[in-house]
Amino acid sequence: VGLDYLNLDRGAPTLSGGESQRIRLAAQMGSNLQGVLYVLDEPTIGLHPRDNERLLSSMRDLKSRGNSLIVVEHDEDTIRAADHIIDLGPGAGIHGGHVVAQGSPARLARQKNSLTAQVLGSPLQHPASGSRRSVDPAVARLRFTGLSENNLRNLAIDIPLGRLTVVTGVSGSGKSTLMRKCVLPLLRDAMAKPAARRLSRKSGPTLQPDALPHQVIEVDQSPIGKNSRSTVATYLGIMDALRNLFATLPESRLRGFTPGHFSHNAGPGRCPACQGLGILKVEMPFMPPVFVPCETCGGKRYRDEVLAVTYRDLSIFDALELSVTEASERFDGIPAIASPLRLLQETGLGYLKLGQSSPTLSGGESQRLKLVAELAASLDPRALLRQAARGASPFNFYLLEEPSVGLHLADVERLAAMLHRLVDAGHTVVVIEHNLDLIAEADYLLDLGPESGPGGGQLIASGPPETVARCKKSHTARYLAPFLARSQPTR
Numbered sequence: 113v114g115l116d117y118l119n120l121d122r123g124a125p126t127l128s129g130g131e132s133q134r135i136r137l138a139a140q141m142g143s144n145l146q147g148v149l150y151v152l153d154e155p156t157i158g159l160h161p162r163d164n165e166r167l168l169s170s171m172r173d174l175k176s177r178g179n180s181l182i183v184v185e186h187d188e189d190t191i192r193a194a195d196h197i198i199d200l201g202p203g204a205g206i207h208g209g210h211v212v213a214q215g216s217p218a219r220l221a222r223q224k225n226s227l228t229a230q231v232l233g234s235p236l237q238h239p240a241s242g243s244r245r246s247v248d249p250a251v252a253r254l255r256f257t258g259l260s261e262n263n264l265r266n267l268a269i270d271i272p273l274g275r276l277t278v279v280t281g282v283s284g285s286g287k288s289t290l291m292r293k294c295v296l297p298l299l300r301d302a303m304a305k306p307a308a309r310r311l312s313r314k315s316g317p318t319l320q321p322d323a324l325p326h327q328v329i330e331v332d333q334s335p336i337g338k339n340s341r342s343t344v345a346t347y348l349g350i351m352d353a354l355r356n357l358f359a360t361l362p363e364s365r366l367r368g369f370t371p372g373h374f375s376h377n378a379g380p381g382r383c384p385a386c387q388g389l390g391i392l393k394v395e396m397p398f399m400p401p402v403f404v405p406c407e408t409c410g411g412k413r414y415r416d417e418v419l420a421v422t423y424r425d426l427s428i429f430d431a432l433e434l435s436v437t438e439a440s441e442r443f444d445g446i447p448a449i450a451s452p453l454r455l456l457q458e459t460g461l462g463y464l465k466l467g468q469s470s471p472t473l474s475g476g477e478s479q480r481l482k483l484v485a486e487l488a489a490s491l492d493p494r495a496l497l498r499q500a501a502r503g504a505s506p507f508n509f510y511l512l513e514e515p516s517v518g519l520h521l522a523d524v525e526r527l528a529a530m531l532h533r534l535v536d537a538g539h540t541v542v543v544i545e546h547n548l549d550l551i552a553e554a555d556y557l558l559d560l561g562p563e564s565g566p567g568g569g570q571l572i573a574s575g576p577p578e579t580v581a582r583c584k585k586s587h588t589a590r591y592l593a594p595f596l597a598r599s600q601p602t603r
Contacts, residue, residue, distance in 0.1 A: 113138050114166050117284075117565035128284050129158030129514075131564075137170055146178040156187040157517050160282040160546050161591040168193050186520050188232065192217055199228045205463025206435065231521040238552035238599040240528065244576055245535070245555040247272045252322035254540075259294040259317050262286060263569035269558055270574070271295070273323060274507065276535050277542045278554035280580075280588045281572070284564030287544045291511055292330075295542075299328050299509065325509040325540065329486065332513060333479045337470030340389060341377050344473075345432060345466040348456075348485055351375075353448040354466075358428050363421045373418055374428045381418040383409035432467030439466055452488045459484060460526045476518035483530050486510065490537040507538045516547035528553045548595045551588070552577055559588050 113134040118127075127135070133155055140150065152171075156164055164187065171181055172193075183190060191197060197220050201212040213223035223229045252273040259267040263286045271277055279287045298319045336347050345351040355371040358364060364373070373381030375388075382388030385408035395401050405411035412419060412429040419427040424442060426434075434442060440453035440462075456462065459480045464473075473481065490508070512531075516524050528550055531541050535555075545551060557580045559573045573583035580586060581593040 113141075113170055114163060114283075114564065117563070117567060128288060131158075131284050133158060134163070134167070134283075137167065141170055141174065144177070148179045150174060150179060150181045151184075152181065153184045154186070154518065155183065156185060156190060158283055158514065158546070160280075160285075160587065161189070161548065162587045163283045164189055186516075186518070188521060191228070191232065197228075199223070199226050201225075201227055203227075203463065204460065207463055227520070227522050235599055236521075236525050236549055238549070238577075238596065240525070240553065241532070245275055247275060247556045247576065251275070254295075254299070254322070255320040256295060256298060257318050257320075259290065261293045262289045263566055264289055264294065265569055267294075267569070267571055269295075269571060271540070271542060271558075272556050273540050274535065274538055275540065275555040276531055276553065277540075277556045277558065278551050279542065279544045279558045279560065280546070280551055281560030281568065282562075282564055282587050283546075285560040285562075285568035287560055288513060289569075290558075290560065291513075291542065291544055296328060296330065296511065299325075303328065323507075324505060325507055326505040327508045328511075329508055330511045331479060331482045331486065331515070333475030333515075333517065335471055336473065336478045336481060340391075340469040340471065342470035343432070343467050344436070344456075344464050344470070344481065346377075347470060347481060348452045348488070350449050350452060350466065353446065354428065354431055357443075357446065357449075358421055358423060361421055361423060367417065367421070369418070369421065374414075374421075376413040381414055383413055383415060385409065386413070388413045429467075432465070434466055435462060436464050436466065437462035451491075452484060455484045455487055455530075456481070458526060459530055460523045474518060476515075476523075479512070479515055480527065480530070483515075483527075483534075487530060487533055487537075490534060490539060507540060510534060510539060510541045511544075512541070513544040514546065515543060516545060516550055521549070524549045548591060551592060552596055552599060557588075559583070559586050561585075561587060 115131060115134055115138065137155065155167060159167060168190065175181055185191060194217065197214060197217060198211060199213045199220060201208050201210065202225055213220050213226045213229065220226060220229050221233055254271045254273065257268040267290065279291060281287050294317060298317055302319050302321060303324055336342065345354065355374040358374045359369055359371040372379035376382050377388055383406060386392055386406035390406055390409065390411040390413040391403045392406050393401050393403055414429055419429055421427065426442065431439065436453050436456045440450050440457060443449040456464065461477060461480055464477070515527055519527060524547060531543065534541050543550060551557065554577055557574060557577055558571065559580050561568050561570065561572045562585055572586045573580040573589070577592060577596060581589045581596055583589045
C-alpha cells in the first residue's frame with residue numbers, strides 16, 4: 113500500500129492520516145481472512161489520488177478473497193468503482209434519512225432525484241468563476257527560506273497574499289509539516305517580534321514578508337464547544353441579537369426583563385431546576401448516568417414567565433428550535449441575525465437548529481461553522497472600521513487542512529465558494545488538500561513530493577493549476593491534467 117519507507121519503530125502519533133489508514137488496511141490484508149464483512153468509514157481521508165488507486169486495488173483484493181466490503185464514502189473514484197451504491201438523501205439533516213436510489217453506478221446515473229447522480233453526471237466546472245486571480249511577480253508575497261523539519265530539507269516557498277493557495281502532494285510528502293511546523297510558527301513569530309529581530313537571521317528558516325497579516329487563524333475540524341451550553345446560535349453571536357430583540361418587546365418592558373433574562377446559560381430567566389440545560393443527570397448505581405428531560409421546564413430551559421414573551425408567536429425557546437433556513441425567513445428584517453444565517457444556508461447547513469448543541473456537530477459541520485463566523489466578521493463593516501482605527505493590517509491568514517473531509521461532492525462546491533469569498537474580502541487562504549475539485553479552484557499551487565517520507569519533502573512544482581499540471585515529475589499533475597481538461601467552464 114505504498115508504505116515501504118516507514119521504519120518499524122516509527123511512533124504512531126507521527127503518522128499522517130493517510131498513513132494510519134493504509135497501515136490498518138495492510139493489517140487486514142495480511143490476515144488472509146475469508147468470508148469477512150469489512151465496514152470502512154471514509155478510507156480515502158488523507159489520501160492523494162495516486163494513493164486512492166492503491167487503496168482501491170487493495171479493496172478489490174480483499175473482495176476477490178471472498179470478503180464483502182461496505183464503504184461510507186464521498187470520493188468520486190470510489191463511488192464509480194462500487195458494484196452496488198446506496199444513496200441517502202435527498203438533503204441533509206431533517207431533509208435526509210431516505211434511500212434515494214440504489215443499484216449499480218449506471219442505474220444510479222438515471223435517478224433524477226439523486227444529488228449524487230447529478231454531480232457524477234455533470235462534473236463541476238473549474239474555475240467556477242471562469243478565470244483565476246493573477247499571481248504575477250507584482251503580487252505581494254510571504255517568502256520562506258531554509259525550511260527544514262522531518263522530511264523537509266532547506267525548502268524555499270512563496271505564498272502570494274490575497275490569493276487562494278492549495279498545498280498538494282502524495283500522502284506523507286510533508287504538507288502538514290510544511291504549514292503547521294514551519295510556516296505558521298515563523299509567521300506568528302514575525303508578527304510578535306520587531307522587524308529588526310525578525311529578519312536578522314543569517315542561517316536557519318527565515319521569512320521575508322511584503323506585508324504581515326492582522327491575524328493567523330487555523331480553521332480545523334475540532335469541536336467548537338465541549339458542553340451542551342454551547343450552541344450554533346451562541347457560537348455565531350446570534351444569541352446576543354436574539355436576547356436583545358426579546359428584551360425590547362413590550363411584554364418584556366412591562367415585566368422589567370433585560371437581555372439577561374433570555375440567556376439559558378446564566379441569569380434569572382433560566383429554569384432553576386436544570387440551570388438552563390433542559391436535561392437532568394441521573395446517577396445510576398453500577399451503571400453509567402442517564403440524562404432525562406427536566407420535569408420543571410419540560411426541556412425548554414426557561415421559566416414560564418420568560419417563555420410567555422413572544423415575537424411573531426415565537427418564544428425564545430421556539431426561536432432556538434427553528435432550523436437555520438426557517439430562522440433566516442422569520443428574522444429576515446434583522447441583519448444581525450439574518451446575515452450569518454444566510455451564509456450558513458449557502459454552505460449547505462440550513463438544516464441545523466439554532467439551539468443545536470455544539471458537541472453534536474460533525475467535524476465538517478464544525479469547520480464550516482467556523483468559516484461562516486470568520487466570513488461574517490470579515491464582511492461586517494463595523495469590524496473593518498474598528499480594525500482600520502487601530503491601524504491594523506486589513507487581511508487575515510487562514511490555514512485549513514483537508515476541509516473537504518466528510519463533504520459530499522456538492523458540498524465541496526459550496527465550500528470552494530466560501531473560500532473564494534474570504535479571498536475576495538482581501539484575506540489570504542491556504543488549504544492542504546487532496547480533493548481535485550478544490551485543487552482545481554486554486555489560484556496558486558505548491559506541490560510537494562515526489563514521494564512520501566524520505567523520498568518527499570521537495571517542492572516539485574508551483575504556480576497556477578494549469579502550470580503544475582504540465583510538470584512531468586509530479587504525481588498530482590498526472591491526475592490534475594485530465595481533470596482540468598474535462599472541467600473547463602462552458603463559455
